[in-house]
Amino acid sequence: MKVLVLGATGDQGRAQVEAALAQGHQVRVAVRDPERAANLLPPGIEVARVELGAADAGEEALARAAEGCEAILANYPSSSFNDGRWLVGAAAAAGRAATRAGVGIIIFNTSLPQRERLMGFAAHDVRYRMRLALMEAGVPVVTLAPVVFMDNLLRGWAFPAIADEDCFRYAHRPELEVAWICQADVASLMLAAAVRPQLAGSVFRIGGPETLRGAEVARRLSAAAGRPIRFESQSVEAFCEAMRPQVQRHEPAEAAHLLEELGRIYRWYNEGPERPFSVDMAPVLEQLPVTLTPFADWAGRQLWSRA
Ligand SMILES: NC(=O)c1ccc[n+]([C@@H]2O[C@H](COP(=O)([O-])OP(=O)(O)OC[C@H]3O[C@@H](n4cnc5c(N)ncnc54)[C@H](OP(=O)(O)O)[C@@H]3O)[C@@H](O)[C@H]2O)c1
16 A cells, blocks of 8 residues: 555654554655654655645645555644644645545544544544544545553653653543553554545544553553552643643633643543543454554563663
């Protein structure tokens, strides 16, 4: 297959590029800065320049980039911190571009838990509208809605506490059960969907093979790191405060609103009766046959101290 990856320079897109290459597919990426992408991504891929912020939301450039590709793996930047109308417009443009280029299928990674209705949370609802916008032009779309990524523990908002304080600090209440999934498995599931056009229109909520509470994650981290790591349940308020640098480019009132929204959706993740972070993968794996990575195996492959 030849696949076009959108958002390839982000964490999730990069994992998809690597997985696609490992499976022997040809990979093209659509990025804003080809030179930066060439430095970030593995060799052996084609790089096309596409600016989603252009007046046509990148449609013309995307249609050219998608020429000859059977599938598009679509990843987008945050729907918490970017303008929702812009993101929905970019998705609509991608759908039209895919139609023009004769692409067979689009696999949409919502990057966040999804329910198949508007929920009143901006970050969630923008993704919901993006899915509809992608589908509008008629190309088959399969949507994958992942829960929380194991890889988050290597990022700036979690890793320093693990490395420096032996503390897995996360905005999850102690009893919250989470089906952590690694980004490599998200990539495998997306590629499995890409060769199953009969699944067009489906939305799969996806997670990892186990559902774990914070203390259970900490035990696995301790085993992987070879030292005790404790779990500390961070309040949603403290988490939002830690995310303040993400909204600094916005006007103060808008920044305050975005952080308030972030708090609302994190409270839903923690307390929502829909249990957004729990997933039963058995029925999903019947349709997308992939071997999922247990948390302990993933954690055992990472470095849990500063190099
Ligand atoms: N479920 C979870 O555990 C979890 C964890 C982390 C993040 N997320 C969610 O995942 C999503 C993406 O996160 P990410 O960190 O992987 O993505 P990201 O790096 O912020 O964005 C993905 C790609 O979009 C492009 N992009 C970013 N900002 C853009 C802009 N202003 N205009 C045009 N293109 C832009 C970039 O590509 P180019 O620069 O190459 O064009 C980038 O590689 C977010 O919605 C976030 O909330 C979920």
